Amino acid sequence: MALVKIREILDGNCNDKSVSVRGWVYRKREGKELIFLVIRDSTGVIQCTVKKASEAAWAEAQKLTIESSLVLDGLVKPDKRAPGGFEIAAEAVSIIGLADVFPIAKDKSEEFIRDMRHLWLRSRKMNLVMKVRGNVMEYTREYFKKQGYTEVSPPMFISAAVEGGSTLFGLKYFDQDLYLTQSSQLYLEILIYSLEQVFCIAPSFRAEKSRTIRHLTEYWHIEGEWPFATMDDLMKFEEGLMEHVCKRVAENCQKEFAELGADINKLAAVKAPFPRITYAEAIDRLKVKNPALNWGDDLGYEDEKVLAEDFGKPFFVYDYPTAIKAFYCKTYSDRPEVALSVDMMVPRIGEISTGGQREEDKEMLIKRMQAQGLKPEDYEWYLDLRRYGTVPHVGFGMGLERLLTWMLDLENIMDAIPFPRTTRRFYP
RNA sequence: GCCGUCGUGGCUCAGCCCGGUAGAGCGGCUGGCUGUUAACCAGUCGGUCAAAGGUCCGAAUCCUUUCGACGGCGCCA
Structure with missing residues (x-):
């Protein structure tokens, strides 16, 4: 037998x-x-x-x-x-x-199955989504490794804000106040001076009180960082990663997509190079429908959606205004109002990744910090990276659950992670 | 933070607009029946209608507040 x-x-x-x-x-x-x-x-x-x-x-x-x-x-x-x-x-x-009467039956609401998450994970749907998730993580690592990147393990406890600070979760660390990381980027920047090409797949935490189908307070962040590279290298890497992951999923997850009723052909169609438009071009396109929009305004979700529907597939928007980007973004020397930054967008979800070239000049970096009201003395170790053999470098972060939500066309990002945490949900 | 929708047996919902003794399906239980496809048939158990307050002869229904869930905006991946 x-x-x-x-x-x-x-x-x-x-x-x-x-x-x-x-x-x-x-x-x-x-x-x-x-x-x-x-x-x-x-x-x-x-x-x-x-x-x-x-x-x-x-x-x-x-x-x-x-x-x-x-x-x-x-x-x-x-x-x-x-x-x-x-x-x-x-x-x-x-x-x-022998099981007691199982609480989940034919008729069930979203609310109920989320309260019963520990049992709902046994469902065919969650079983299949989690298999695809596992594969996407594997194929992501596969691509990074094939390109010579080293996987590293950044910390989750951090002592200072990565970006603004308003969206950090604070916590008591013995007698001190610490935060949960909202991006591993700064730590990857440290590691490039040793390992050069590095990446991680790690949790990020955001205390944004967002109530949408594409926000989690704890999500898994695919982040890469490497030296001696340009914006073009960055976009080529990102589209290469997307193409590879989509291709491998299309090859190996056919049964899962079929049973979930998801369209696997969408993935086979993901081929580099992706369309690239500048922020200025995006504003021009959007002005037709939304005349109130001006250069310098941040693109809202509705704006991203309009662009994404035009393309119908992943694409890049780059060269954003410096004013709406983080302090570490490098700016053009002849156009300081424009930052070397790039977002990848997909239909329905909008942004799934953000990246760019980092400012490698210490004095420029200090100026950018001051302009954003940050104290350089809070970032001494980060400034040290520019003191000791600074190099031009680029990096990006991609939301794993947003990627999955797009791939599988899930109704809510909560279904892309086994134990979703949102502003109001943290059980089980 | 702002705005909107929702909350009625274990689960999914109807009833609410227009106040007058709380209904159905699923699940459970009992019995029957069937190569069934989240079967079917009969019977049965099960609800202080989210909570508090108010109006009224009378509130699931109208009003107020609170709580919870979901979604939209802003912000972000």
Whole structure:
């Protein structure tokens, strides 16, 4: 009796064989002479039949409730009547853990399944989304590593703000006040002086009271940083990363996309180079519909959406006004009002990544800090990077959950992470 | 922070506009039946209508406040 994963049966590799599956009861339909059990494991679901004639198995199957765990032995046959096309005729059923009445049933609201997240993660939908998520993380690492980047581990506890400071979560660290990081960028900047090309996939925390389908207070941030590079290198890297991840997902996640009803062709169509427009061009385009918009205004979500619908695929907007960008953004020497920064946008979600060239000149950096009301003395270690062998360098950060929300066309970013944290939700 | 929508058995909802003894489906339980596809049929259990206050002879329904959830803006990835 071979122990198999349900996927092996569904792939047609177990026909006319006696197998053993371990899993949980997904559905149960009970009759006088026949019980249908649909069993799930991490790899899929399979229908099993229990006949009254096999008395021991019948007695056990009668006791089973939805989500009870069990081991089931039986003979695999292809069967057109079974969902999935294969079926196990059960010979033995052994209950491992008999479940109480499962609270999640056919009728459920978003609110309810979010309160029941610890149980809802067993659903087909969450199972499939989490598999795609795992693959996207893997393919991201694959691309960085192929390009010679070293994965590094930045800290989550930090002692000073990375950008403004208003959106940082503060916390008590013994007797001191610390913060949770909102980006690992500054720490990656430290590491490039040792490792040159570095990246991380790490949590970032934002205390923004945003109430939208694309915001989390804790999200996973794909960040890269490297020296001796230009804006063109940066955009080429980012579009290369997107193309690689989309291609690999399109190759290996077909079953997941099909069952989720997501359009995998959208990913196959992601090819570098991506369209690039400057911020000034974006303003010109948007002015047609929104005459109130002027150079210097930040692009709102609605504006990004209008642009994104025009392109219908990922694209870049670059050369933003310095005034709306962070202190570390490098500016053009002949146009200090313009920063060497770039955002990647996708339809429906808007920004999924932000990056740019960092200011490598110490005096320029101090001026930018002062202009934004930041105290240079709070950033001594950051200024040291410009004192000891400064180099031109670039970097970017991409929101993993925003990427997934776009890829899978999820209704809400909360479904792109197993345990979403938002302004109002942090349970379980 | 501002704005909007919602809150009725375990779950999903109707009832609210126009006040007059709280309804259905699912789930549970009991029984029946069926190669079923989140089956079907019959019966049954189950609700201080989010909370507090007000108006009224009478409030799930009208008014006020609070709480919670969701979404939009701003901000961001």
